[in-house]
Amino acid sequence: MLLIVEKNPKFIALLKEHLKLDGLRPVFVDSCDDAIYLLQTAEVEFLLANLSVEKELNPLLALEKAAQAADIPRLFLESNKTRSLAFHFKVASDTAPMLKLPATISQLTKRMLRIKHGDDPLIGCKIGPKGQEVELIRCLGAGAMGTVYEGMQASLQRRVAVKFLSRDYQKSDPDAAQRFQNEARAVAQLRSNHIVQIYFTGEYQEHAYSVMEFLDGPSLEQYLRKKSPLRVGEGLRLALQVLQGLSEAHRHRQIHRDVKPANVMLNAKGEAVLLDFGLVRGVRAQELTQAGALLGTPRYMAPEQINGQRGDHRADIYSLGIMLYEMLLGEPPFKGKDLVSVLVKHVNQPLPRPDELGRKLDGTLFSLVERLCAKDPGERFQSADAATDAIRGYLATYQEHLNLISFSDPREVRKQLNPYSASAIGGEGQLTTRIGDVPPDRQHSLAVFQDLIRHLGEGEPSLGEFESATLTLPGSDWTLFPYRDGLAGLTSEAEGADEKLRQYHPEVLRSLLDSHQRS
Numbered sequence: 141m142l143l144i145v146e147k148n149p150k151f152i153a154l155l156k157e158h159l160k161l162d163g164l165r166p167v168f169v170d171s172c173d174d175a176i177y178l179l180q181t182a183e184v185e186f187l188l189a190n191l192s193v194e195k196e197l198n199p200l201l202a203l204e205k206a207a208q209a210a211d212i213p214r215l216f217l218e219s220n221k222t223r224s225l226a227f228h229f230k231v232a233s234d235t236a237p238m239l240k241l242p243a244t245i246s247q248l249t250k251r252m253l254r255i256k257h258g259d260d261p262l263i264g265c266k267i268g269p270k271g272q273e274v275e276l277i278r279c280l281g282a283g284a285m286g287t288v289y290e291g292m293q294a295s296l297q298r299r300v301a302v303k304f305l306s307r308d309y310q311k312s313d314p315d316a317a318q319r320f321q322n323e324a325r326a327v328a329q330l331r332s333n334h335i336v337q338i339y340f341t342g343e344y345q346e347h348a349y350s351v352m353e354f355l356d357g358p359s360l361e362q363y364l365r366k367k368s369p370l371r372v373g374e375g376l377r378l379a380l381q382v383l384q385g386l387s388e389a390h391r392h393r394q395i396h397r398d399v400k401p402a403n404v405m406l407n408a409k410g411e412a413v414l415l416d417f418g419l420v421r422g423v424r425a426q427e428l429t430q431a432g433a434l435l436g437t438p439r440y441m442a443p444e445q446i447n448g449q450r451g452d453h454r455a456d457i458y459s460l461g462i463m464l465y466e467m468l469l470g471e472p473p474f475k476g477k478d479l480v481s482v483l484v485k486h487v488n489q490p491l492p493r494p495d496e497l498g499r500k501l502d503g504t505l506f507s508l509v510e511r512l513c514a515k516d517p518g519e520r521f522q523s524a525d526a527a528t529d530a531i532r533g534y535l536a537t538y539q540e541h542l543n544l545i546s547f548s549d550p551r552e553v554r555k556q557l558n559p560y561s562a563s564a565i566g567g568e569g570q571l572t573t574r575i576g577d578v579p580p581d582r583q584h585s586l587a588v589f590q591d592l593i594r595h596l597g598e599g600e601p602s603l604g605e606f607e608s609a610t611l612t613l614p615g616s617d618w619t620l621f622p623y624r625d626g627l628a629g630l631t632s633e634a635e636g637a638d639e640k641l642r643q644y645h646p647e648v649l650r651s652l653l654d655s656h657q658r659s
Contacts, residue, residue: 141182142166145175145189145203158245160292161186161252172199176206184210186256190217190241213256217241217248253277262289267302267344267351274300274351285309285316290354293339299354300339304347317348323417324350326394334385336405336415355413357406360463364401369470371608372505372538376531378404378412379464383531385414386460387524390453397451399459400440401466438482439472443515446483454517457527461512461520465491468509469499487515508534553644553652557632562653564628565590572626573653582629585613589620590627608646621646628653 142164146152152168159166164185169175172191178184187207191200200216207214218238239251250264256278266273274291280301281288286309289302310316324341337353357363360378364370370378382404389396396403396417403416440462442455466472473492474485491513494501508530514520521527554560561576569587589611608621611629618629619641630649632641641649 141178141184143175143178143182143184143187144168145172145187145191146170147191151190154245159249161249161256172196172203175203179203179206179210179212184212186252187212187214188217188252189214192219213252215239215248215252215255217243262304262344265344267291267349268293268340268342271295272340274302276302291351293351301352301354302349303352304344304349307347310348320348320350326389326392327352327417329392330385330388330394332385332388334381334411334413335388336413352415353413355405355415356408357410359402360404360406360412361401363406364467368467369499370467372468372502373535375464375467376535378467379460380528380531381412382414382460382463383524383528385412386453386456387528389414389417390456390524395451395453396456396459397445398437398440399456399463400437401463402437404463438479438486439474441483441486442517443487444517446487452517453524454520454522457520457524458513458517460527461509464512465509468501468505469494469497471497473513502538504537505534551655553648554655557630557634557637557641557652559634560630560632560637562628562630562656564623564653565626567625569626572624573628573656575653575656582613582618585611585618586620586627586629608649619649621649623650623653 142159142161144152144155144166146155146168147170155168156166167178169178172189175187175189179187187203189200189203204214204216214237216238219241237251237255239248243251253263254260260279262276263278264276266275268274272293272295274293276289276291278290279287280290286306287304289304291300291302292298293300305316305320321341324338327335327338336355339351339353341348341350343349369375382399386396386399394417396414398416399414403414405413405415407413440459442451442458444451445455462472462474474482474489476482476485491510494506511520511530512527521530559576561578562573563571563575563578563582563586564573565583565586566572569583569590571583608619611618611620616631617638618631620627620629622628628649630641630652631637
């Protein structure tokens with residue numbers, strides 16, 4: 141909420157029409173008492189106030205005190221006629237920023253953005269060619285190589301991401317600007333739903349940038365911190381999507397060279413999108429680095445890259461394999477106290493087996509991961525398409541195997557999950573199955589969740605591409621999965637139940653409920 145304290149109807153109309161702040165919804169009040177109440181009871185993200193100091197000094201000071209207590213970014217407008225406002229505020233708190241009137245709405249917006257997001261001179265600036273200008277709204281993140289901002293391209297009414305190359309990085313690495321341009325040119329040639337789309341590039345005050353597709357979701361690295369290890373089906377689905385992006389890049393003779401979870405974003409649909417081709421190199425391109433220089437991330441780097449050899453597209457396949465290992469087993473295979481120890485393990489040590497980590501993984505699937513991560517490039521899958529075919533083949537067998545288990549021996553599943561509780565509702569929210577001690581409010585929770593996914597799925601009750609979901613409720617986590625024409629939830633108090641529920645295909649759990657119905 142953008143809380144605005146203002147009495148002048150004409151000024152209110154101007155603010156409603158022109159003032160934009162990170163998409164915040166403006167709420168107008170005409171008294172300090174109302175504003176203080178909202179500061180104390182609502183989620184206010186910015187306060188803007190323009191009141192007469194002669195008439196309302198004490199209420200204004202009380203408002204500033206309330207905003208200071210709530211730690212809300214704020215700006216007070218000061219008329220030239222009101223010379224005592226800054227003095228009184230300085231005596232009272234010395235914290236409230238002021239802006240002298242008259243001022244344009246554009247000046248007001250820029251000042252508010254700088255207050256909200258820090259003293260970043262790029263916030264509020266417009267970049268790009270005429271007709272395609274992008275206004276920088278906020279900083280999304282910064283690293284050694286550059287800074288990424290969220291922007292708004294007004295001509296198309298779309299959010300974009302803007303990546304600026306760090307000036308310091310460019311000074312320390314003369315090849316950085318050339319690689320930055322390589323990224324833009326390389327990605328612009330590619331057409332895939334699983335590769336970030338670049339719109340245009342340019343320079344702003346000798347600061348190179350590229351404007352690209354804005355992705356809503358977290359990075360895969362962030363996702364794994366919360367969800368790792370992933371269910372087999374989800375991990376393989378994400379790996380297939382990254383492989384689709386790599387296949388398109390390799391088809392255009394482009395090598396990424398830095399495939400890792402931090403360079404994969406999840407979009408609003410939960411799909412993997414490959415980005416940050418900052419180290420990309422054409423197969424025939426001239427080398428930009430000195431012989432023996434390392435480019436990439438040690439935890440995911442192929443042995444041939446570590447040995448200083450000119451790797452090809454199979455280095456990307458190795459990195460994808462290391463990433464898949466981490467998704468399925470919860471941690472990368474090679475870790476160490478320093479850079480050298482990690483690099484040595486990549487070159488010399490075999491992949492740690494799942495039982496060494498105290499985990500289980502189907503032997504056929506682990507063999508597939510081992511082939512992705514073979515030390516010798518000649519022993520890996522020789523293309524992203526070949527790796528895709530192998531994973532899809534495994535998934536088909538995996539699905540058949542789970543279906544056989546689900547229909548042939550539900551007693552074994554029941555034995556492993558006991559004691560367990562389950563509840564299922566039909567398409568209209570009515571209770572269809574109850575197993576064990578299920579609190580009455582669980583049916584209501586399922587019904588609410590079902591209504592939500594129906595709304596998001598345009599009337600469909602399924603979970604879309606996801607096989608199942610986890611719903612955290614007081615006292616337990618429930619695994620949700622489609623059941624008949626509705627939705628079911630299951631929880632278990634058995635030892636290791638959370639891990640088992642991650643691995644079971646929903647068909648197995650559906651058969652468990654079916655067998656209970658038959659008995």
